[in-house]
Amino acid sequence: MTKAELVEEVTQLGDLTRRDGEVIVDTIFDAVIGALKSGDKIEIRGFGSFRIRQRKPRIGRNPKTGTKVEVPAKRVPYFKPSKELRDLVNPHEAESAAAPATEPEDPTA
Numbered sequence: 001m002t003k004a005e006l007v008e009e010v011t012q013l014g015d016l017t018r019r020d021g022e023v024i025v026d027t028i029f030d031a032v033i034g035a036l037k038s039g040d041k042i043e044i045r046g047f048g049s050f051r052i053r054q055r056k057p058r059i060g061r062n063p064k065t066g067t068k069v070e071v072p073a074k075r076v077p078y079f080k081p082s083k084e085l086r087d088l089v090n091p092h093e094a095e096s097a098a099a100p101a102t103e104p105e106d107p108t109a
Contacts, residue, residue: 036077048081 003025011021035042036052043049052075060071081089 044082046082046084048079048085051078051080052076053078 007018007021007025010016010024011018014021014024016024032042032050036050039052041049041051055074055076057073058071060069061067062069
């Protein structure tokens with residue numbers, strides 16, 4: 001799904017103009033980006049959480065030339081989906097986890 005498709009979904013759900021849908025989507029994205037820049041984490045119940053992970057500096061390798069390159073430390077955004085979202089995406093796993101394990105019958109009985 002692209003940003004334009006997301007704006008279209010918001011516009012249809014709220015019976016809004018396209019411009020209003022763009023403002024809503026942009027505001028949400030800007031809020032998430034701003035919170036991550038300031039080091040906060042975002043938790044959306046039933047969806048997941050956005051966090052920043054700190055990567056340490058390391059020595060990398062240029063794949064074309066093979067020379068060693070210093071890669072500086074950096075902050076990387078990370079998304080962890082909630083259990084509810086994982087279950088919605090993989091419904092068969094949720095059903096098998098919810099089903100109780102049955103013991104095999106004793107063939108000698």
